[in-house]
Amino acid sequence: MNIGEIARRAGVSRSTVSYTLSGKRPVSDATRKRIQDVIDELGYRPNAAARALKEGRTRTIGLVIPPASRRLTHMQLGFVASVVEAAARADLDVLLSPSGGDHDRSFERLLSGGRVDGVILMEIRLEDSRVRRLQNAKLPFVGIGHTARAHEMCWIDVDYTTVINRCVHHLADLGHTRIALVNRSVELMATGYGPGHRARDGFVAALAQRGIQGVDLECGDDAAAGLECVTRLLQDHPDVTAVATINEAALPGIQRGLEEAGLAVPRDFSITGVVGRTWAEEFRPPLTAADVPADDIGTQAMDLLLERMVDPATPLRNILLAPPVSLRGSTGPVRSARPDETVRRTPS
Amino acid sequence: MNIGEIARRAGVSRSTVSYTLSGKRPVSDATRKRIQDVIDELGYRPNAAARALKEGRTRTIGLVIPPASRRLTHMQLGFVASVVEAAARADLDVLLSPSGGDHDRSFERLLSGGRVDGVILMEIRLEDSRVRRLQNAKLPFVGIGHTARAHEMCWIDVDYTTVINRCVHHLADLGHTRIALVNRSVELMATGYGPGHRARDGFVAALAQRGIQGVDLECGDDAAAGLECVTRLLQDHPDVTAVATINEAALPGIQRGLEEAGLAVPRDFSITGVVGRTWAEEFRPPLTAADVPADDIGTQAMDLLLERMVDPATPLRNILLAPPVSLRGSTGPVRSARPDETVRRTPS
DNA sequence: GCCCGGTGTCGAATCGATTCCGCGAATCGG
DNA sequence: CCGATTCGCGGAATCGATTCGACACCGGGC
Numbered sequence: 001m002n003i004g005e006i007a008r009r010a011g012v013s014r015s016t017v018s019y020t021l022s023g024k025r026p027v028s029d030a031t032r033k034r035i036q037d038v039i040d041e042l043g044y045r046p047n048a049a050a051r052a053l054k055e056g057r058t059r060t061i062g063l064v065i066p067p068a069s070r071r072l073t074h075m076q077l078g079f080v081a082s083v084v085e086a087a088a089r090a091d092l093d094v095l096l097s098p099s100g101g102d103h104d105r106s107f108e109r110l111l112s113g114g115r116v117d118g119v120i121l122m123e124i125r126l127e128d129s130r131v132r133r134l135q136n137a138k139l140p141f142v143g144i145g146h147t148a149r150a151h152e153m154c155w156i157d158v159d160y161t162t163v164i165n166r167c168v169h170h171l172a173d174l175g176h177t178r179i180a181l182v183n184r185s186v187e188l189m190a191t192g193y194g195p196g197h198r199a200r201d202g203f204v205a206a207l208a209q210r211g212i213q214g215v216d217l218e219c220g221d222d223a224a225a226g227l228e229c230v231t232r233l234l235q236d237h238p239d240v241t242a243v244a245t246i247n248e249a250a251l252p253g254i255q256r257g258l259e260e261a262g263l264a265v266p267r268d269f270s271i272t273g274v275v276g277r278t279w280a281e282e283f284r285p286p287l288t289a290a291d292v293p294a295d296d297i298g299t300q301a302m303d304l305l306l307e308r309m310v311d312p313a314t315p316l317r318n319i320l321l322a323p324p325v326s327l328r329g330s331t332g333p334v335r336s337a338r339p340d341e342t343v344r345r346t347p348s
Numbered sequence: 349m350n351i352g353e354i355a356r357r358a359g360v361s362r363s364t365v366s367y368t369l370s371g372k373r374p375v376s377d378a379t380r381k382r383i384q385d386v387i388d389e390l391g392y393r394p395n396a397a398a399r400a401l402k403e404g405r406t407r408t409i410g411l412v413i414p415p416a417s418r419r420l421t422h423m424q425l426g427f428v429a430s431v432v433e434a435a436a437r438a439d440l441d442v443l444l445s446p447s448g449g450d451h452d453r454s455f456e457r458l459l460s461g462g463r464v465d466g467v468i469l470m471e472i473r474l475e476d477s478r479v480r481r482l483q484n485a486k487l488p489f490v491g492i493g494h495t496a497r498a499h500e501m502c503w504i505d506v507d508y509t510t511v512i513n514r515c516v517h518h519l520a521d522l523g524h525t526r527i528a529l530v531n532r533s534v535e536l537m538a539t540g541y542g543p544g545h546r547a548r549d550g551f552v553a554a555l556a557q558r559g560i561q562g563v564d565l566e567c568g569d570d571a572a573a574g575l576e577c578v579t580r581l582l583q584d585h586p587d588v589t590a591v592a593t594i595n596e597a598a599l600p601g602i603q604r605g606l607e608e609a610g611l612a613v614p615r616d617f618s619i620t621g622v623v624g625r626t627w628a629e630e631f632r633p634p635l636t637a638a639d640v641p642a643d644d645i646g647t648q649a650m651d652l653l654l655e656r657m658v659d660p661a662t663p664l665r666n667i668l669l670a671p672p673v674s675l676r677g678s679t680g681p682v683r684s685a686r687p688d689e690t691v692r693r694t695p696s
Numbered sequence: 697g698c699c700c701g702g703t704g705t706c707g708a709a710t711c712g713a714t715t716c717c718g719c720g721a722a723t724c725g726g
Numbered sequence: 727c728c729g730a731t732t733c734g735c736g737g738a739a740t741c742g743a744t745t746c747g748a749c750a751c752c753g754g755g756c
Contacts, residue, residue: 002742013706018744025745028704045460049400050742053711058397060443068433071626072425081416084446088454093463095408096442098432106436112393115441223630252600256632278419282571284604350712361736366714373715376734398712401741 006044010035021046052114060093061305062116064107064130066123067100073221073248075276076122078294079144079301083120086302092117099130111137118309120144120301124155126192140308142301145194150318154308156301158274159322160195160246161202163290166325167244167272168206168214170288174242175334176270179207180215180233182226182245182254189218199246199274215240219250226253227260234261241334245273251283266332272325285329292323354392358383369394400462408441409653410464412455412478414471415448421569421596423624424470426642427492427649431468434650440465447478459485466657468492468649472503474540488656490649493542498666502656504649506622507670508543508594509550511638514673515592515620516554516562518636522590523682524618527555528563528581530574530593530602537566547594547622563588567598574601575608582609589682593621599631614680620673633677640671 007014012031019025020035027035038044052058063083066072072080087094095116099107110116111133119134124145131153134141143155164181171179181203183189184196200216207214215237219229229250233240234257243254254271263269265285277291300319307314355362360379367373368383375383386392400406411431414420420428435442443464447455458464459481467482472493479501482489491503512529519527529551531537532544548564555562563585567577577598581588582605591602602619611617613633625639648667655662 003744004742014743015707015745016705019705022744025705026703031704043460046744047401047742048461048463049397049406050711051461051744052397053395053401053713053742054744056711063444068429071429077420077425081419081446084444085416088446091453091457093457094444096411096432096444098429098436105439109439109441112391113396113399115396222626252630282600351714352712362713363715363737364735367735370714373735374733379734394714395712398741399714401712401743402714404741 001042001044003046006035006038006042009038057117058115059091060095060116061087062095062097062110062119064097064099064110064119064121067098070100071221071249074279075248075292075294078276079122079298082295082298083302086299090302090306107133111139118142118305120305124194126194126197140305140312142305142308144297144301146318147194151316154304154316154318156297156304156319157321158195158292159320160198160274161205162322163202163274163325164199164244164246165202165206167274167290168203169210170272170325171242171244171270171331172206172210172212174270174331176242177212177334178214178237178240179212180217180237180240180243182217182219182229182243182247182250182273184218184247185220185225186218188221195246203244219247221247221249223250223253223256226250227257228253230254230257231261242270242272242331245271247273248275248279251275266330268335270331270334272331280326280328283330288325288328288331290323290325293321297321349390349392351394354383354386354390358386405465406463407439408443408464409435410443410445410458410467412445412447412458412467412469415446418448419569419597422627423596423640423642426624427470427646430643430646431650434647438650438654455481459487466490466653468653472542474542474545488653488660490653490656492645492649494666495542499664502652502664502666504645504652504667505669506543506640507668508546508622509553510670511550511622511673512547512592512594513550513554515622515638516551517558518620518673519590519592519618519679520554520558520560522618522679524590525560525682526562526585526588527560528565528585528588528591530565530567530577530591530595530598530621532566532595533568533573534566536569543594551592567595569595569597571598571601571604574598575605576601578602578605579609590618590620590679593619595621596623596627599623599635614678616683618679618682620679628674628676631678636673636676636679638671638673641669645669
């Protein structure tokens with residue numbers, strides 16, 4: 001069933017059918033109605049490929065997500081969900097591409113052959129060759145995250161430096177003088193994962209500003225790793241009384257590790273960090289944290305992309321969000337001595 | 349840059365370029381090399397829309413996921429990830445469509461206009477009009493989940509009836525005689541969500557088989573709801589000593605609720621159910637549960653779909669998985685009396 | 697009565713790739 | 727040495743929709 005079939009049944013030419021659909025030329029009411037009736041009756045929809053071929057655009061965007069092997073964090077899931085929703089509102093389809101490296105087949109397919117009109121890129125590294133590939137392909141794209149050269153692309157990102165800095169200051173205000181940063185996984189850090197490195201920068205800066213000491217830890221993105229990480233921390237650095245983290249996935253493990261060590265939050269130990277908004281509330285006790293508005297970010301990324309798709313010459317905008325630390329129940333004043341501190345110190 | 353450009357630069361006709369690419373006709377080594385060099389130099393890729401138009405297929409599949417508003421469970425996330433990965437292996441793109449109801453714009457766009465060659469449908473209800481729509485559209489499709497009429501479509505699903513049945517038997521074997529089922533949300537149940545209803549059937553059947561009593565609860569899909577649900581349960585039914593659940597997302601809340609009530613797992617209370625494989629291990633104590641191999645399911649769904657895409661006349665296969673209950677640490681023998689049982693009974 | 701502008705419709709070119717048909721040249725057997 | 731076969735390649739039609747130029751028709755103004 002194609003436009004010719006509709007035209008034949010309505011007794012008009014194909015162009016007239018096309019014009020009734022697009023409204024780009026006037027069509028008399030009588031003809032329009034006749035055509036519309038046939039269309040409704042047969043449930044005709046113009047073929048997407050033919051339209052894309054002629055118009056030179058596909059009404060589809062690409063969403064590049066972390067590879068399937070790596071489990072998405074809640075925050076990333078929030079990005080995906082809101083991007084998809086925002087795209088649907090703009091009547092755009094979303095093509096998914098799980099891509100880690102650069103010479104990824106899936107990523108190449110996305111760029112080549114004009115499959116998409118624009119791309120949203122997630123999990124960007126400080127040096128990310130995909131950015132160059134997208135620039136060369138002359139495809140409008142927007143990053144959720146950004147590379148080391150901020151102005152080379154259009155993006156929206158969380159200001160991890162500032163936010164972790166604030167977390168540390170908050171902890172320091174409460175009297176904590178030994179603070180750990182639970183960062184993302186070794187692998188992610190090794191590939192130059194932006195948020196991880198920026199969080200570390202903010203952490204180091206805040207420590208210096210307050211003249212206190214800290215421990216900088218890398219931790220896998222799951223509960224088991226969090227448990228192992230915090231257990232090691234308590235053993236190696238028994239004087240640490242608080243952690244800040246950007247590793248959502250490790251949080252349940254961190255909590256469990258503290259529990260197993262007999263430490264109550266926030267009485268004996270404080271936790272804070274940066275997590276997706278809904279997550280902070282689910283925590284017990286509710287997490288004092290910088291709440292990342294994942295839904296907003298996805299929606300805004302889509303808005304930025306739409307802007308560039310309409311006019312690729314739009315100046316490259318950058319949006320940096322530094323959500324304030326929302327005070328909840330997971331941080332408290334430091335205790336001068338932990339209940340069983342002497343016991344713990346013995347083995348070390 | 350199109351195939352004509354390549355042909356001109358290589359000094360051959362467009363058809364010869366096409367044949368070198370597809371290999372459907374012999375091309376002399378000299379010509380092939382000349383053409384290949386030009387292609388490599390310019391980085392040419394055939395236009396997807398033009399190819400789709402001519403070939404009549406798009407090399408793209410649609411993946412219908414729950415609407416963005418509803419957060420995906422870990423299991424569903426596993427499905428999505430593995431489907432995307434499997435599709436990438438088969439050199440297929442994945443178009444995402446968040447669709448709850450039937451007259452969803454996003455879903456309609458997927459079906460109409462030949463945008464996809466096949467569809468994988470998630471979160472299927474017992475009566476699901478999307479199935480009819482797909483059948484009418486003559487699109488190959490596979491469900492992860494199935495409707496009330498098992499043979500009307502091709503699907504792969506977890507046998508929730510059997511699995512929850514086994515869970516209850518396992519608990520009964522341990523001496524539990526008052527067991528609760530923590531099901532999915534009221535809304536989901538109201539719309540006829542398959543797994544929820546089938547789990548309930550298995551639960552009711554097992555209770556009858558063992559001559560014991562149970563409580564059937566609906567619970568929202570998040571930790572807060574789980575907490576609220578288990579708190580209510582302990583209050584209203586203080587004699588319940590174990591729960592079985594299909595509600596992954598509520599598990600952290602359930603656990604927290606038990607903790608707050610001073611009940612240790614598995615000493616005072618047993619938990620079991622059906623969850624994604626990786627989840628069971630992350631639990632503390634590790635969850636005795638029927639482990640759903642989410643990755644396998646996604647991959648197998650993709651295999652089923654590929655089968656139907658190659659030959660739509662393939663008989664409709666159904667795959668029902670009933671993973672055995674893996675014994676871990678969250679279930680144990682019932683205690684004749686809970687430590688503080690008399691205390692708890694007083695207020696009721 | 698003729699011309700002119702506007703309205704509504706149609707025919708045909710176009711987008712980029714695939715593929716059938718057929719032509720010329722090289723190859724082989726008799 | 728000639729005719730038949732094979733091989734390599736080019737020409738042209740095709741997929742389904744959009745859109746430009748053109749044309750017929752109609753009413754109004756001169």
